[in-house]
Amino acid sequence: MFSFGGQHRHQSISIAQDQFWKKVPQWKHVSTEEFTSYRFQLRHTVHKAKLCNFLGEALPDRLAPSANPLLQKIRTKSDFIKDVLEGLELAPMAIRLTPHLLARVNWEQALDDPIRMQFIPLRSALLPDIPGLTLDSLHEEADSPVPGLVHRYPGRALFITTSICPVYCRFCTRSRAVGPNTDTVLKAPQKPSRTRWELVFEYIEKNESIHDIVVSGGDAYYLQPEQLKEIGERLLSIKHIQRFRFGSKGLAVAPGRITDRDDAWASTLIDISNQGRRLGKQVSLHTHFNHPEEINWITRDAANHLYAHGVVVRNQSVLLKGVNDDHETMGELLNKLAGINIQPYYVYQCDLVRGIEDLRTPLDTILNMDKHIRGTLSGFMTPSFVVDLPGGGGKRLCSTYESYHKGIAKYRAPGLPGEKGRKEYTYYDPDPNAVENELRIRQHQHEEDVATIPAEAVMSAGAFIPAEVTLPSEAAIPARASLSSRAAPPSDIPIPSEALNTMLQPPPDTITMYEKQAASGGY
Structure with a gap:
């Protein structure tokens, strides 16, 4: 198969304080104070209805050629916009993009830009799905005793608080539920309802074997500060809960909110973290960066603010073709994260999600990356390279397969209870001839x-x-x-x-x- 990728624009760990958003015509007169405010990010978030207008202003008349052989016919601004609209008709995820994220795209080289590739589909780049894909490849619904709670591991549970995110990733593993309906997927959302939340809390309180909670969605950034406080304090009040983490991509796509004095989300998180520390319980934030270009001085200031106030922040990346699938780019990302006190935690093999075969990589790629990365960072700053097993097998180190032959990897998860711990799980590489x-x-x-x-x-x-x-x-x-x-x-x-x-x-x-x-x- 052909190899093609984004611009891996290497930088040093030091980050210049530039007004990078002024390269986008719409925001060339926007001040630093205004751009970094969360109010500006919300007001100017781009949805599908606004996307054509944005692209019409941001794109040059003629685009730099792509290394992807499937994109050679896209040469002009109008070609690109037409292809995006056709791609959206097939996409499982809707469009929702913050100004901060859009300003990090190199629109001169939009065809191969690693940030664009994660969020805006091009019809010409799409490849056929491999057979057998479902909208719930991880079988989360089967492991949900009450709506919005996934209880797969004996001591841990996942609390899905909302179905809204500040941005929508093309490769979202919960495309069945997250965001508005698309032309191809009728969503089954988990709305932030107190009635539903109460059922979740009651289940957690009754199951004393649960010690660890992931508070996710959607995205915890879309919880109001009072909702964040309610969830955090309720979990802290449960005696057998020892730790929990809020899952949010917000630090990567709207980091100015963390230092925005007019917004209480970060101060609420800090307060919950401090309460937990006084109780001997750990509260942390798990975020999601995939490419070094997503890290800038606004990110650094936000991360430093959380670090100064004692909040533990960890990162989870997804390995994506053309985005971060070479060890130089991944190494730069991990070093940049470590440099702003964000601990690299996981690098995921991309889930078997519909509509993203152009982004998936073979298991060989992540196995080789693990070999190259290991030893280049301190052990506690070296992530685990994992695959979340289709069928509900949970996360396993990619290298722990039972067999891997001709693109088919077999795994077992003996730590899971009952039949789940005895069965075999299969992960399929993308079609090498696609x-x-x-x-x-x-x-x-x-x-x-x-x-x-x-x-x-x-x-x-x-x-x-x-x-x-x-x-x-x-x-x-x-x-x-x-x-x-x-x-x-x-x-x-x-x-x-x-x-x-x-x-x-x-x-x-x-x-x-x-x-x-x-x-x-x-x-």
């Missing part, structure tokens, strides 16, 4: 389209230029249909070398994923 097959399909469609053009049009001077014919993706697949519903052409149909060399082939220095796969002994 990009080549997609190129073949598109070339086949192109040839069919050419065959339907009247001969007189072809013969007319200047009336037909094959290299500029737009592939008829709309005709080939209904907007809301699954990519996998398209029938591939026979595998023996050749792809003309000229087409590959001029339109579909990545730059000469791009190492193909086929070569990587062969070298690693995979497919």
